[in-house]
Amino acid sequence: MDLSTGQPRPVSRHWRVTGWLLAAVWLFFLNVPLATALHQPAPWRRLVGVAALVAFSVGYVLLFQWARKLRQSLLPIPVGRARAGLLLLFAVGLASMPGTGGDWLATLVYVAAAAVFLLPLGESLAVVVLCAVTPVLTSELVAGWEAEHGIVFAVLLASFAMFGVSQLAQRNSELRAAQQEIGRLAVAEERARAARDLHDILGHSLTVVAIKAELAGRLLDVDRERAAAEIAEVEALARTALADVRQTVGAYREVSLAAELAGARSALAAAGIAADVSTEVPELPQQWDQLFGWAVREGVTNVVRHSGARCCVIRVRPDRVEVSDDGRGPSTPDPSGHGLVGLRERARRLDAAVTVGKRPEGDGFLLRVHAPEDAR
Incomplete structure (x- = not known):
């Protein structure tokens, strides 16, 4: 946290790049549906399959980065927008089916993982269960599709891993919030300490200056020499008070x-x-x-x-x-x-x-x- 502004320090370029890579590296597992789309004999099926998978990949990365940025800024993830993003992601994955066939089910791994990162625990658990049972149900309902037990395992494994990532992100957010609060309190305490020091220093000095100035004014017509001496002491006290303020600002004020x-x-x-x-x-x-x-x-x-x-x-x-x-x-x-x-x-x-x-x-x-x- 920047103590001069009270705002979180910007995330470094290194960590921004790391965040993009963390989201994009898992897209490697879309190679199976992508290979299926590229080997389609019909050109329109190849085009639909590849375009849908590219759109799905871009949407998944952007959705992950959006949620990650909110967590880093210590802001809550809007549940309504998260639901809409997941539905859109699921729809794009489903749209790849003409080019990918049954291999489109691999996109459910990313939908389940994104749900764990974006939604509250109860809702994310429901999405994970639906993504896990979908491959089994489709194998029973669609002729020629075999039960994708590997997809079921991948959904569960990815969801469990993302749960750990989301908990880590949550703890990091809480830690950043605590650090910001500590920093804010430190700034407030330092300001209060400076105010007390200035009060202690100037309060005494200015009190004496006011008294001596008042005394000099009364003596002006009675004893000019003593009045001049009091004025000289007022000047000396003012210079001392100024030096004390400078020392306090410089943090090396000493009292004996x-x-x-x-x-x-x-x-x-x-x-x-x-x-x-x-x-x-x-x-x-x-x-x-x-x-x-x-x-x-x-x-x-x-x-x-x-x-x-x-x-x-x-x-x-x-x-x-x-x-x-x-x-x-x-x-x-x-x-x-x-x-x-x-x-x-x-x-x-x-x-x-x-x-x-x-x-x-x-x-x-x-x-x-x-x-x-x-x-x-």
Whole structure:
């Protein structure tokens, strides 16, 4: 499947040629009725016999390829059209009788095989039985025709073989459908992951940019130097956010706990929220350092955006990180928002737990990410 379009990849030329050969190679067994037609003394019988057999061969191959193409495209075979095609195929085979005599019964092998490939199981079984008993019945009804037990055996053998082919084709179709669904889900998951990453990156950065820009606007008439400094930080944050987006698109976005703690101090200060941040960062494995960094980023973003807090506390330990505030509490930020969903998914990859709720001390919001027991 082509993930860029969500459509099945075209079948290669090699497999198209193989499909035609698979249908045509079995026509070799029409050599007996063809030889009979060619040895007819009457020219019109030769012409009718050869023309009918050629038309029968072409019709059989086209019918087989039509059904095969539908199966490859994961489309159902229209039963009505399949029945009409089989009736027409049988009629053309029957029309060869003036030139082939009793050898026209060889065409029933192909009618039975096509029925197995085209029709539902019950109908195909009925067609196979009719094709198998026809040679026996005609030997009793038509003078001079001998019982064609070889045709009966060929009908049964070809039908059994085609049943195996049809089951294989069905399983291949189901496998292709499953592969397409997996591919579609992979594309959807990748899009959702990219959306969460962009939310986590830009949500934090743009929140801080908005706060600093608002602060600079208030300071413009009061303290131009500080306002200029805030504007310079806004420019730096915007450039950093742009670089982060480029890194995310390039699939090598990395977050570090130390950098996020430093960014948290700056963001909280710009929002006028007192920051109580751990000064020492423990040595952590890279995956835990990144996870704790994402937790700090998401927690501080929610504090700045939603809490109305006066103080934010960030504590980092070897087995956990906590971001808490004294604001309006856990009902303000949406626990099902993109940021928390992305954080939970990152934590799940490491079997870590994310806790969101009210602080034990009273009012306020607490976000905690902690490692499982066996990782401590």
